[in-house]
Amino acid sequence: MKIQWKCSLCGYQFEGKATPPDKCPSCKETCTFIDATCYIPECEGPEGRDRRI
Numbered sequence: 037m038k039i040q041w042k043c044s045l046c047g048y049q050f051e052g053k054a055t056p057p058d059k060c061p062s063c064k065e066t067c068t069f070i071d072a073t074c075y076i077p078e079c080e081g082p083e084g085r086d087r088r089i
């Protein structure tokens with residue numbers, strides 16, 4: 037399944053595979069990616085992102 041990754045540095049969100057890339061596509065930094073995928077039915081928003089994150 038696709039994962040919604042969010043860069044902890046710049047907040048850039050993108051859809052990717054189960055393993056995030058080494059570097060952020062936006063800020064080019066080696067950062068920690070937050071899994072922003074929405075897993076609960078209550079937050080079925082656009083693109084399945086969790087709006088609480």
Ligand SMILES: [Zn+2]
Nearest residue numbers: 043046060063
């Ligand atoms: Zn970034």
